[in-house]
Amino acid sequence: MTDTLTPVAAPPALSATRGAISRTLASRPALMTYILLVLLILASTMVPRFAQPRTATFLLLDVVATLLMAMPMTLVMITGDIDLSVASVAGLSSAVMGVLFTGGMPFGGVVLICLLVGLACGLFNGLFTAYVGLPALAVTIGTLALFRGLALVVIGDNAVSNFPPAASAYATGSFGATGIPLVMLPVGLIIVAFAVVLHMTPFGRTLFAMGHSMEAARFVGVNTKRARLLTLMSSGLVSALAGVFWTLRYSSARSDNATGLELVVIAAVVLGGVSVFGGKGSIWGSVCGVLIIGVINYALRLNRIPEVVLVTITGLLLIISVVAPSVVASWSAWRHRRRRAREIDSTITTAGALSA
Amino acid sequence: MSSTSRGRLSLKVGAILFAASLALTACGATVNDSPASPDTSAGTDASPTENAGGGDLSITFIPKQLNNPYTDVVLGGGKKGAEEAGFTTSNVVGPLDASASSQVSFINAETQAGTSVIVIAANDPDAVCAALKEARAGGAKIVAFDSDANPDCRDVFVSQVVAKDVATIQLEMISEQIGGKGDIAILSATANATNQNEWIKFMEEELASNPDYKDIKLVSKVYGDDDDTKSFQEAQGLMQANPNLKGIISPTTVGIAATARYLSTSEYKGKVALTGLGLPNEMRSFVKDGTVKEFALWDPAQLGYVSAYAGKALADGTITGKSGDKFTAGDMGEREVGENGIIIVGPPVRFNADNIDKYDF
Numbered sequence: 124m125t126d127t128l129t130p131v132a133a134p135p136a137l138s139a140t141r142g143a144i145s146r147t148l149a150s151r152p153a154l155m156t157y158i159l160l161v162l163l164i165l166a167s168t169m170v171p172r173f174a175q176p177r178t179a180t181f182l183l184l185d186v187v188a189t190l191l192m193a194m195p196m197t198l199v200m201i202t203g204d205i206d207l208s209v210a211s212v213a214g215l216s217s218a219v220m221g222v223l224f225t226g227g228m229p230f231g232g233v234v235l236i237c238l239l240v241g242l243a244c245g246l247f248n249g250l251f252t253a254y255v256g257l258p259a260l261a262v263t264i265g266t267l268a269l270f271r272g273l274a275l276v277v278i279g280d281n282a283v284s285n286f287p288p289a290a291s292a293y294a295t296g297s298f299g300a301t302g303i304p305l306v307m308l309p310v311g312l313i314i315v316a317f318a319v320v321l322h323m324t325p326f327g328r329t330l331f332a333m334g335h336s337m338e339a340a341r342f343v344g345v346n347t348k349r350a351r352l353l354t355l356m357s358s359g360l361v362s363a364l365a366g367v368f369w370t371l372r373y374s375s376a377r378s379d380n381a382t383g384l385e386l387v388v389i390a391a392v393v394l395g396g397v398s399v400f401g402g403k404g405s406i407w408g409s410v411c412g413v414l415i416i417g418v419i420n421y422a423l424r425l426n427r428i429p430e431v432v433l434v435t436i437t438g439l440l441l442i443i444s445v446v447a448p449s450v451v452a453s454w455s456a457w458r459h460r461r462r463r464a465r466e467i468d469s470t471i472t473t474a475g476a477l478s479a
Numbered sequence: 480m481s482s483t484s485r486g487r488l489s490l491k492v493g494a495i496l497f498a499a500s501l502a503l504t505a506c507g508a509t510v511n512d513s514p515a516s517p518d519t520s521a522g523t524d525a526s527p528t529e530n531a532g533g534g535d536l537s538i539t540f541i542p543k544q545l546n547n548p549y550t551d552v553v554l555g556g557g558k559k560g561a562e563e564a565g566f567t568t569s570n571v572v573g574p575l576d577a578s579a580s581s582q583v584s585f586i587n588a589e590t591q592a593g594t595s596v597i598v599i600a601a602n603d604p605d606a607v608c609a610a611l612k613e614a615r616a617g618g619a620k621i622v623a624f625d626s627d628a629n630p631d632c633r634d635v636f637v638s639q640v641v642a643k644d645v646a647t648i649q650l651e652m653i654s655e656q657i658g659g660k661g662d663i664a665i666l667s668a669t670a671n672a673t674n675q676n677e678w679i680k681f682m683e684e685e686l687a688s689n690p691d692y693k694d695i696k697l698v699s700k701v702y703g704d705d706d707d708t709k710s711f712q713e714a715q716g717l718m719q720a721n722p723n724l725k726g727i728i729s730p731t732t733v734g735i736a737a738t739a740r741y742l743s744t745s746e747y748k749g750k751v752a753l754t755g756l757g758l759p760n761e762m763r764s765f766v767k768d769g770t771v772k773e774f775a776l777w778d779p780a781q782l783g784y785v786s787a788y789a790g791k792a793l794a795d796g797t798i799t800g801k802s803g804d805k806f807t808a809g810d811m812g813e814r815e816v817g818e819n820g821i822i823i824v825g826p827p828v829r830f831n832a833d834n835i836d837k838y839d840f
Contacts, residue, residue: 172591181587282579284605295609373580375606382578424588430545430575 151396151403155411162415166422173422176302183304184295184372186417188213188365188381190310190410192388193395194317195358197409200392201321202333202351203401204252204259206358210384211270212244213366214377218274220367221283221376230287234367241363242356244270249352259355267385274378283376294371306368313361318406330354334401390437391416394444416440537568538596538790539589540783543626544577549779550600552840553625557598557783563809564791566596579603586610590617596790598783599633600625608632620793624786634793634800635820637786639777642674644826645730646681648775649755650692652829653726656752656772660694661725664717666738666755668705668731678730698724703734710737718747729755735774739765759830759838766835773831777824779840785814785824 167174192209216237223233251262296305321327332340370376395412397404542550561569574581611632621633667675703710729735735757757774765771785808792798792806804816
């Protein structure tokens with residue numbers, strides 16, 4: 124028994140590893156990586172002036188806010204919730220930043236309060252969603268308007284622009300000749316932190332479980348309320364940080380900053396493989412989703428393609444990214460059914476031939 | 480197996496989409512107005528300095544937002560000016576929404592394209608500043624038009640009109656139309672509209688100080704809130720409250736059109752003079768049926784036209800943007816750079832039965 128098993132046991136173990144590798148290479152995040160790389164190569168060869176360090180600076184600065192917001196959004200959507208108020212939280216944080224700084228508060232304190240405001244916004248969303256039990260969609264549509272309204276109350280029609288030059292320089296500067304913006308360092312750390320939490324901790328596993336079935340997760344002892352509250356609070360906090368960055372990058376604190384960005388964030392995250400029904404997604408996929416949209420927009424803009432076309436392409440991409448997996452799935456299911464039918468057919472024929 | 484085939488499919492779809500969008504790019508590139516020139520986008524590694532220094536001058540207009548009828552007229556003038564001034568390439572790019580930060584990525588793309596002159600109507604004077612500075616560092620000249628950017632980050636600002644000129648031309652017109660004496664009223668936009676209030680202030684000062692207007696009396700100021708219905712009702716109310724009214728000035732396009740509509744159907748048609756700031760296309764029928772004799776507005780096309788020439792003069796080094804610099808703006812003659820690098824396009828244009836058919840905006 125053991126004699127016969129040992130020799131055959133080795134190949135399955137080997138093929139299991141090989142299977143894991145090929146699964147990783149064919150997984151959605153890996154796919155997004157390939158698409159991103161293909162896009163980068165195509166853009167570098169086909170779009171004049173794309174292959175320059177300057178592209179790295181401008182392109183990355185363009186996507187930083189989206190990239191930041193996409194991190195907690197990935198977590199929130201994996202649990203089956205959604206946060207539509209992210210751009211409004213950024214707007215509110217920008218408005219608060221402008222008013223406090225004009226009021227003479229030191230810059231560090233201003234940023235701290237902005238982050239606390241974001242955390243409070245997230246807490247508000249989280250309490251109504253997790254503890255009162257309202258759908259996140261409804262709550263955050265409400266706060267989308269509410270937080271934007273508060274921003275207008277805080278700062279009105281004014282724009283504040285005289286932030287410390289050092290802070291603005293940090294927000295727009297880059298690492299020498301590489302063209303990579305300075306802010307990518309903290310942004311990179313935040314991405315890593317979210318990746319660790321989602322993919323390497325028990326907490327992260329419970330988020331996936333909740334996305335598949337909130338009921339089941341609760342029955343196995345997951346504190347679903349706390350988890351939903353925490354993800355929405357992280358969303359508020361990071362969105363406020365994105366608002367601070369936005370304000371410094373454009374050196375303009377206004378109530379209408381980042382308007383409409385929530386849809387770009389959600390589009391990128393969904394493109395990156397996060398399921399709108401929860402339970403599926405990865406941090407790396409979302410990062411790729413953001414960068415893919417960023418690269419396409421940037422390359423086309425360099426060629427002065429009208430904005431209308433850009434918006435259309437983003438929309439098409441999004442629809443394809445949602446539709447393609449289910450089309451492929453139903454196609455392979457159909458193939459499977461046909462093969463089964465043929466097998467049954469042939470069995471029947473052979474059976475018939477035999478009986479005859 | 481199924482997951483790898485799915486992978487290949489998505490990869491293919493992505494590649495096809497991107498290739499398609501690049502194909503669109505090719506169409507997009509032919510849109511620009513370069514007749515037959517080795518345009519800048521053809522050279523793969525064209526560096527900014529090469530473009531700025533060479534004979535090939537390119538100009539790009541970045542309006543506040545695209546698809547706005549007023550902007551289209553301004554840009555029409557800009558295209559014409561750019562062609563006449565001798566730019567090899569002229570482009571229009573811009574955001575769909577007029578938010579503060581939306582113009583920055585377009586400025587960045589132009590910086591990278593090495594465009595010689597960027598003409599911009601800033602949505603926010605400070606938000607575009609850093610990007611414009613970077614463009615200047617790359618050799619571009621910056622002309623702000625319509626709405627100024629922070630003076631630190633542009634070379635010149637081309638402004639439509641001087642506020643005082645707008646006020647005086649309206650008084651001149653009403654005085655001519657009512658024979659220099661009688662009661663007049665003003666039907667404005669909202670009570671706190673910055674532009675209108677500035678013009679009204681100048682009009683009141685002029686009425687009080689200029690002996691030519693000593694017999695003209697401003698009896699009432701009403702506000703139609705730039706709403707067609709409200710303006711119509713205010714015009715009606717104005718006539719009922721002031722039976723001796725000889726003339727109405729409406730320094731807003733919505734107000735003058737609504738008032739004209741009221742007057743044209745009332746007994747006051749042709750008896751009560753109406754003038755102010757209006758759009759030729761909206762006012763044409765009222766000028767033809769005799770309700771309105773003459774009104775004024777600046778010609779938006781001239782704004783674009785002068786901006787293009789200002790850009791050319793900057794790129795050639797004819798002007799540097801300091802006060803007192805002079806350049807020739809094609810058919811419109813010589814223009815001078817004033818304080819803070821501001822260039823004035825010129826006095827408003829008067830529209831009447833003789834010339835109104837020449838304008839389409």
